[in-house]
Amino acid sequence: MIAAIARTFYRFVGGNTTVPVALGLRNIYILPTGYGVLYLTVLGAMLIGSVNYNNNLGFLLTFLLGSLGLTAMMHTYSMLYGLRLLRATAMPVFAGEGVEVDLRVAEVARTRTGLSWYFNAADPIRGDFKPNQPARVLVRAWAGHRGLLNPGWLRIACDYPLGLFQAWARIDTGLQCLVYPRPISGPVPGATTASVQREGGIGRTAGVEDFVGLTAYQPGDSPGRIHWQAYSRGQGLHTKTFAGEAGAALMLDIDDIQGGDTERKLSILCFHILQAYHQRRSFGMRLAGQTFPAANGRVHRDRCLRALALYGNG
Template identity: 80%
Template sequence: MTSAIARTFYRLAGGNKTVPVVLGLRNIYILPTGYGVLYLAVLGAMLIGSINYNNNLGFLLTFLLGSLGLTAMMHTYSMLYGLRLVSVTATPVFAGEPVEVDLRLADVDRPRTGLCWYFKTTHRIRADFRPRQPARVLVGARAGRRGLFDPGWLRIESDYPLGLFRAWARIDTGLKCLVYPRPVSAPVPGNTTVSANQKGDIGQTEGVEDFVGLSAYQPGDSLRRIHWQAYSRGRGLHVKTFAGHAGAGLMLDFDDIKGDDTERTLSILCFHILQAHHQRHSYGLRLAGQTFPAANGRVHRDRCLRALALFGNG
């Protein structure tokens, strides 16, 4: 709640825009660093000494160093000014895994050096960009719990070239990354099969009866089904696919898994969904108020995992 109020106030103040955004006068800030404050203090002492002793060489050195600091400040500000952030995306992950936030920028118009990208609780990623080339930055974050993960404000900083000033901007990316339950291995309940007439005619489903052909290998496929002859001929990794008229499919029911820990139950369901998908079995899912008929494929898997991730979150 506090974070939402802070973001609303920040937008009303004109200091923040959601993606896509162009960094400019309204959302870039600059202040001297610790070294910068010391530098300004030394310049002030030099100016006072030059006035006190009416020393022309002192004036010359003071103004020379002052102009150097001013030039460094303008260069620091220009590293962020005009930067165009066009998209922010993230691939769904499992709870506890690192999230890679993909930041894409429009073509960079000039060299930009020493830009640091990070979220509040993550390490800084330093990146340099060349002109007239699309730019991309991967910033890591860590998802703690299942649901919709909000990494918070994106911070962009630069203290190039002398480290005397630090320019920064904060962007509300509006990113909501889907976080699935962490898979937990546990036995499948005994009453999790559903007959074909209960889930409709599924026709040809993958099984172990008749050889159908070869399909491209996907991570998680059984090594026993790899067609090594095709691999030895330089055709890449393929797996043998079998089909048959399956009379039953796997129906995973939230209520069939005994236990008071909801998160563990969701994790067990997540594990068996992944297993069934990797083994190319037909499966369905039944949650409170939701039923997904038995099917297979990547779209079906993602739909079921999304339901697990958002379970109980409205």
């Protein structure tokens, strides 16, 4: 509720703050830093002393330092002014991991220096841009629980060049990152079902008995099945595949997991889905009235993991 009120307030006062957005007069704010306050205090004291003693050199030094501070303030503000954020994306992660939010920024016409990017209380990431080059920043956020993660407000700050003033903007990325349950090892739930694919009239399934051939390597494949001899010959990474005369697909069922709370059961299911995928074994899943028929491959794996992430969240 408070976040929604704050978002409405910034939209009303500061104009558009939702990606895609261009930073300008309505959504950039600037205030003096601690050093800036001290600097202004000293300038005020120098001005009072110059007026009191009618000291022309005092006036000269005061106005010179004042113009320096004003120039620094304008440079700080200009580092953000005109910056255009195009989109924000993030790949799904597992609970307890860091999320890397990929921010794409339009090409800039001049150098932008001293920019800090961060979500809420996360450590800031330094992202500087050079003219006529693709601009991209990876900002980390923390995924504590499964579900849809909203990393919150993205803050872009800059105190370049002298650190006397800090300009910042608060941006609503509109991003919702999918967070899978954290995998936990446990007993295999469910049972096996016949999973036979007809190939020339002979039933064959993915197994470990007969060598079939090589397939292109995919991230997540077991290192034990990589054909290292082909790699040493400079032929790239390939994975060995096998087949057997008979086989069975694993049917995972959350109701077959004994003990523990729902989150632990989802984590065990997540673990066995990943294991089956790495072993190139067909698997299906039953989850709260939903049934996912036995299959294999990345698309099927991602579909099942998404169902785990959104379980109980509508």
